[in-house]
Amino acid sequence: MNNSLMILKNIGLISEMFFGMSLIYLILFGSVLSTHKKYPIIQKTILNLSILVLFLYILLNLNNNLSVTGNLLFNFTIIDDYLSFFSKILITSFCLICLLVIKKYIKDQKVNQFEYLIIIMISILGFFLLCSSNDLITAYLAIELQSLAFYIMAAFKKDSFFSVEAGLKYFILGSFSSALLLFGFSLIYGLTGTLNLTDLKDLFFFLYPGIDFTTDTSFNTELLQIALFFILTSLLFKLSVAPLHIWSPDVYENSPTSSTIFFAVISKLSILVFISRIFQFSFHGLIYNWRYFVLLVAVLSVIVGSFTAISQKKLKSLLTYSSISHIGYILISFSAGTFEGIQNLLAYLFIYMLAGLCVWSIFLVLRLKKFYLKKQNKDLTDMSLLIKMNSALAICFTIVLFSIAGFPPLVGFFTKMNIFLTSMESSMYFAAIAAILASVVSTFYYIRVIKILYFEEVIVGNLYYPLSYIEPFIVTSTFFCFMFFFIDPTYLYIISYKIGLLFYFF
Amino acid sequence: MLKFMVFIDNILFILLSIPLLGSLLLLFIPSWDKNLLKYVGLVTTSLTFILSLFLWVFFDKSIGTFQFTGKLFWVPYLNLNFTVGIDGISMFFIILTTLLIFICLLSSWNSVNHNLKEYLIAFLVMEFFLIGVFSILDLLLFYVFFESVLIPMYLIIGVWGSRERKIRAGYFFFLYTLLGSVLMLLGIIYIYSKTGTTDYEILLTTLFSLKEQKLLWLAFFMSFATKVPMMPAHIWLPEAHVEAPTAGSVILAGVLLKLGTYGLIRFSLPLFPEASFFFTPLVYTIAVIGIIYTSFTAIRQTDFKRIIAYTSVAHMNLVIVGMFSFNCIGVEGALLQSLSHGFVASSLFLIIGIVYERHHTRMVKYYGGLAHVMPIYTIYFLFFTMANIGLPGTGSFIGEFLILTGSYYLNTTVTFFSATGMVLGGCYSLWLFNRISYGNLKTQYLTHFVDLNYREFIILFPLFLGTLIMGVYPSIFLEPMHMSVNLLLENMNI
């Protein structure tokens, strides 16, 4: 580990600097061009340029010389190891696909300001900084950058009451949780005098599970536990787990779907990476202080997500509640605190993001023909008899839904099974039984969607616009990646194994 | 010669891949060319059936361990491999499966008109899963295939079913079975976390403590009991049967019910012997209540299919009584009874399907005096009704006799009550047959009667022949089972 501010041979964060500079160029270009004589609409141009910037970012990042232990840069506040590399590549590639998919949607919904894409790119920059932060202040700044961009993205459709309401709700509740986060950080600084994650790990290395606090009175951890609770509450709030989940169906439902695809698919990864870094890496010695809290929240959110979704009539709310229950499963394996816990967290997260991408892109590319022009939030019955209208899309949707439900021969089953394996190995039996029974309940509403697609009682289904060239390509390529992991899940395990080693290397 | 031996050694993989290749081939045939679709499906299933007969021919009756074994590496990280092998217990189930799917495709020749391609693909995929269930020797993959059977069956009941309550029946079927099975998944995960492997041949050599055995046995029992079906989780079966199309009912009664008993004998008995012995009183009680209660319920029904569905429940509970008797006679009787039930119940559903295709009603009160106008049909119906009761000369008698003899060793009260189930069986079966075949023709309801045509005769004939041979000379079926069943019972250490 070498601390380098700026060594010309190894300039840290060069890909993020490139990203920031190209964003500024894009802003200049966009604002100069869009106020030109005829006020042209430059959405498509900026979108294509953003895709180019993301692609070049991947290329720059791939040429990173990664060492096994990771480099600490910028006065020990930025860490550059395999976990940050992996999560950045993942975020970039998924954002690329998301941007391709929302092209038609933006044009249809007449979101004509180019700033929308700039704000999306700035939020992606926030993700990158969060994934590679080794310091609490950097993490807070990155979380603020990303969240602020999300608030604006949620409120972007100015002529829709729903969108403005969603943005306002998200802004107020998100700022409140950021305030709680900052309070937790300040308590940690007050107690330990450092904000650096590696320093915190060094401070608490003598605390191991099983140490007897009654005889060893050198360090009193109660205020530290309160600090950890504040941080955990705030971060779980941003992840929308129960009982802090009430804002998410409103916000996800009412904001434009092109923003929701970013909220639902991509925002969870970086926050979970950061939570893993704080709790598994720095405060692993204090595991008995935060473990049961996370487990309780996780089981509660699985149960809430499964039961509440039964009564939903809109597809977006259904997908929101299903994502709440998925984050619950992830947190069950996270609370085990073992090596397999982190490994299964990453594997499940990857499959969840891939399946989410598939489902949301299918949701985006279907555009109804018969309603008044703007309504695109689909009820469940708007997809009746999709098997007749567009049978390839219906089959893709069915298979991905079966995998989200965790149903046997698909890859979602194996990742879910691994989560239960982790909880069994850590002897959390009741949590496993409760979660698995709730997963049976959740299977019901997935099957109901399949029933609507296949054998609804109507005579004809709804009419949709035909798809253009690029959209089926994206849907089928994500579907292919999905099936690939069923044929050979070894890649998933090996990559998550290598990342999990980082938390236990020192 | 060498190539032929290589072919025989890998026959299970070939058997598994032929239905998949057939369904892949079907994908490329356009859906308006119905004849070509049907012929391709027929050729595929008949090829599978003939190849499965090879299993019987080349089976070695003198050893009790697994034959035709093979291993495909899938996920070495999880120690999860595709191990296949059969012994005397599973061989006949595979042959039953392939025969019944062939008969199913033949029976739905004229009755399925819409979405024929997806129908055939669903059946072929289900055949793949079913052969997989009976031949896989890995616990987790067994569970995967066990559950995957639900998906095509749900689609078949939902899309090609016959009445308005089919969606509700589909939900019942799916969710009941799934709820029981997730507890089995937890048990498998527990086993995997303690032993590090789910390979069946390795697990046969592990010992679990009594407490672990009891909990794991209960978890596995939840799943198998719903599939058998035992009281009180039997409610899905009549619903599913009356809503499913004819071919769906045939495969449901013929093979899917056997999954539960196969799972019990393959996994519960050898892996958890002390717990099986501990829970035998519970199992016996539930099974006997099931036999008597469902037989009584069957007397009151007015729907033809529902009566046969309830008899299926009664017969499968009798199989459970035989299986938990822990001696060779009882277990072999249980296996033979499941085989013969596969033949008899499927043929009874086919018989129902024949008249349903003609008159589109299943209510018993509309039928009467069919012996006057459909004599060949009545002969088949009489034979299979007698087989259902357990008349000597049919396979069911051998099965029931062996079961009752075997369970007499263990517990005479249970034998007494199960035998009364046979009497009740005679009661409703004979009454059903009487009402439908004899008496006067009910011309105020139905006027136009056509006897069996050639295709329907052909689909009933193998089942007729099988039941007859099983009743007259059962050694053909019992001999391959001897060594495997003896090996299983000896290793149970009771």
Place this chain on the structure above:
Amino acid sequence: MYQFYFENLISFIFAGLLLLSALFMITSKSSVHSVLFLVLSFVCSSILLFLIECEFVSFLFLIIYVGAIAIFFLFVVMMLDVKISEAPNDYIQFFVFGFIFTFFFILLIMLVSSDTFTLNSYIKNVIHMDINYYSNWYYKIDYLSEVKSLGQVIYTFYVLQFLIAGFILLLAVIGSTSLTSTGVYIGSKNQTPFKQISRNLKNAINVF
């Protein structure tokens, strides 16, 4: 007990002024007076912070709280045009509940904090003081104020965080303009709600 030293007189004065202005802010009937008392309480807390040698935070208070947030409040008060507010008659019950709630919250934090921080026992025995107070003689010669030391660190070691903060401000500018302004398109026929609302009787109707 916290004893009365002469050095603490100024902090007593301004702390008392802070409490008074906060009390007047919530009990005054006119909203403009409330905002002005708010400004006063911010200024007092800024001076208190100055006294404990945190100059940077006191400047921050003045710039951010008075310069941005209190101005924001003034704008809202101006736009809503609320002159006198009527207090509800039973407002005492809110005080009771708020008091209990705050009391327990502060009690909890204080109980936990008092176990965590202990007094410097050396000072207690030698100089008879009850507070952790020590004087650093180097400060009399060579004092680096807080603003200077923060500047020396932020622009060198933590420059990346500084740039990220700059990005957040850029995002705020872009976001707020894109959310609120509809742009000026020459020749487009659209309504401006501001002009429509700001009509009043005097210049709307011409009576000859």
